[in-house]
Amino acid sequence: MTEAERGDNATLFPQPVGERLRAARERHGMSLAEIGARTRVPLRHLEAIEASNYGALPSPTYAVGFVRAYARAVGEDEVTLARDVRAEANDAPRVTPKYQPYEVADPTRVPSRGLVIAAAGVALAIVVLAVLWLGSSLFRGGDGTPAPAAPSVAVAVPAAQPTAAPKAAPQVTLTATDEVWLRVYDAADKTLYIGTMKAGERFDVPADANDPMINVGRPDKLRVTLNGSVLPPLGDGRRAIKDVRVSADALSARAGGQAAPAAASPAAAAPGTTPAAASSVPPAFAGESTAPVR
Incomplete structure (x- = not known):
């Protein structure tokens, strides 16, 4: 088969996205583990993409995100590959995978610093309220009623004696x-x-x-x-x-x-x-x- 025939076959029958990504990785002499270290995509998900096993991924949306990260790591057109993988993932049969923790590939999807600070502030406020509630409970009786206040002691304060005006000398x-x-x-x-x-x-x-x-x-x-x-x-x-x-x-x-x-x-x-x-x-x-x- 000539080169022209192979080019026509590639146009009529395009290679799957996974095969194109694997071929680009091999051209750069990179291992799949290196791609995982760069993209922070779990190795099992990278293997599923190269095998076009999109049913092993959480959803087509995650498949698009992982492929974009993979394409950037090997210098390929992420827009074209994302479009093609979306079509492949939608046509692939879906299975209900067991939940497995994974890392987000796209750094933009990591919670922002402001969100983390706000969450920490809410947690601190909850802790303060809990401490105040526990402290106030010390002043309540066992049945929830306020504990009797300590009896006040009245202290008699002597009244100020008026200062006698100095007696004027006789004139x-x-x-x-x-x-x-x-x-x-x-x-x-x-x-x-x-x-x-x-x-x-x-x-x-x-x-x-x-x-x-x-x-x-x-x-x-x-x-x-x-x-x-x-x-x-x-x-x-x-x-x-x-x-x-x-x-x-x-x-x-x-x-x-x-x-x-x-x-x-x-x-x-x-x-x-x-x-x-x-x-x-x-x-x-x-x-x-x-x-x-x-």
Whole structure:
């Protein structure tokens, strides 16, 4: 038979897909095991394809996929071979094979990485829910009812005591009702105020002064108040007064009818001066204060 006759026979009676694949494999000098390693198709399925035993394959769809992988491994036209094997597999008698695990030939059919991550996330969520359910069951009784809660213990908290506001120090105020001269000083003869006050002028005796005393020519021209309350005059104006205590305690005792303690003579008069000179009244007020008031 000539080459032309063989070509005409090949056109009229094409070779099965399995024989064409085996011939291509042998031309490349490859074994069937090498094809299986490249395509990851089980060896028994490759043998069934070369023998055109498509009934041993899971389905025609798998036969097409396996043939495509086989054709790529040996450098053949996978589109043409896939079309031809589909026709051969559909015409082949089908048998119900026993289930046997196999590897997927087409890498594109392997589950994607995203699908694997999603499946792992679902599995982790199931595990967490199971742990939470088991943990909550520890707090339930044997019959499924919630376990009684531990009795609460009421602790008495002492009420906050209101902080008492600091008591204001008593304030002594000297107010002139007419022009009057006066001097205010403490037990050490330290002058706190000295001068002539005009009507309406006032002087607040320092609350922290050490035993304050007063020297005034016309005590009847001086209004004395303690915390805003008017006290009796320190004198009737017939004579000047000096060394009269004007502390809050002394004025309170005087207003209550008690005798105010006697004032001691100033102990710190200026050197070279006598007590009388240190607390003397100006001549105009002294002359007026010593004369009887008519």
